[in-house]
Amino acid sequence: MAEAKKRTALDIIRSYDGPKIRIMEVCGTHTHEIFRQGIRQILPPQVDVISGPGCPVCVTPVGYIDQAIWLALEKGVTICTFGDLVRVPGSTMSLADARSQGGHVEIVYSPLDAYDYAKAHPDEDVVFLSVGFETTTPPSCLAVKQAVADGMTNFSLLTANKTMPMAYEAMKDSADAFLYPGHVDAVMGTRSGEAMLKEGVSGVVAGFTAKELLTAFAVILVKFPQGKPFFKNCYPRVVKAEGSPAAQALIKEVMEPCDSEWRGLGVIPQSGLQLRPAFAVCDARKKYGVPAMEGRANPACRCGDILQGKCTPPQCPLFGKVCTPEHPVGACMVSHEGACSAYYLYGGNLHE
Ligand code: SF4
Incomplete structure (x- = not known):
């Protein structure tokens, strides 16, 4: 008798006839890759990806x-930042607008580029806009350590670094299962997903190739109908249970947890990172007395x-009308990792 043909991840997804499920992806790269690789298009209608x-x-x-605009225009510092942030609207203007008003804004590709810029321009006060999650925080820490070791006094960070575990906690009732971000877990390991499992929250760690994403969706669609919470690392070639101890130690040495404001979610306790007192010389908020600013987004x-x-x-x-990648009204249309730019680029959710 011929051996029964093994079902592929694609077979499992296409033939899913289980209950309706909401899967939340929590990674800008996943947002775009799921669209770009056509995975949304093959999901059955009862599978909703948010x-x-x-x-x-x-x-x-x-x-x-x-x-950041206040620092550029009122304090005359040189802002070094990733390109995306330049076009994000502030309450009254963007950093691009501030630049057209005489603010000095430099685009860099890493915190170490900003450090290099500061070192090459000792007559300028340089502030790097340090945003992002556990993946982008270690290079910021490295730049600060290097600046302190060099005795530089013209380099600092305006920190808005964030960590994912408390965000998962805040979002845990929003979905039936999470697609956890592979590169965050490559740094931090699988303990946050395992901790969520203990609270009854399901999820899988996913990679970024078509095969890895299809496998992650297939695992969710096999396990969800079984009715029991689950967690699985579907990106084992990169994500180890312990993550990267060296990167974790670097973050711990230079930064400490703090409350942090997230757009749309408000302040989430202990979900951010700020420089430890030992590195206060590189803390732009302390150095320039940056005032707290509430910020007003476009109400629409x-x-x-x-x-x-x-x-x-x-x-x-x-x-797609007033708000497009060329004329973004909000941050989600600016960033190439934003959901609005992904929907604009790849044509929207086919199930709507
Ligand atoms: S499309 Fe997105 S970024 Fe643009 S205004 Fe609407 S929510 Fe904001």
Whole structure:
């Protein structure tokens, strides 16, 4: 008798006839790869994929942009930043607008580029806009350590670094299962997903190739109908249970947990990172007395709801009309990791 043909991940997904399920992906790269590789198009109608707060630029609040603009225009510092942040609207203007008003804004590709810029320009006060999750925090820590070791006094960070575990906690009732971000877990290991499992929250760690994403979806769709919470690392070639101890030690040495404001989610206790007192010389907030700024987003922009999975970009009245990648109204349309830019680029959710 011929051996029964093994079902592939694609077979499992296509033939899914289980209950309706909401899967939240919490990584800007996943948002785009799931679209780009056509995975949304093959999901059955009862499988809903929603975007969570996984795009670092998108979750950075408006008040932070206002603080960066204040530093550029009122304190005359040179702002070094990733390109995406330059176009994110603040309360009254973006950093691009501040630059056109005489603010000095330099685009860099890493915190160490900003450090190099500061070292090459000792007559300028340089502030790097340090945003992002556990993946982008270690290079910021490295740049600060290097600056302190060199005795530099013209380099500092405006920190808005965030960590994922408390965000998962805040979002745990928003989905039936999480697609955990592979590169965050490559640094931090699998303990946050395992901790969520103990609370009855399901999820899998996913990689980024088509095969890895299909496997992650297939595992969810096999396990979900069984009715028991589950956790599985579907990215074992990169994610180890312990993560990267060296990167974790670096973060711990230079930064400490703090409360942090997330766009759309408000302040989540202990979900951010700030420089430890030993590195205060590189803390732009202390160095320049940066005031707290509340920030006002365009009231019609629904980025906050999108980041909580409460609506999809096409449900925003401005999507594709007033708000486009060329003329973004909110952060989710600016960043190449944002959900609005993904929907705009790849054509929207086919199930809507
Ligand atoms: S489409 Fe534009 S205005 Fe609407 S939520 Fe997205 S970024 Fe905000």
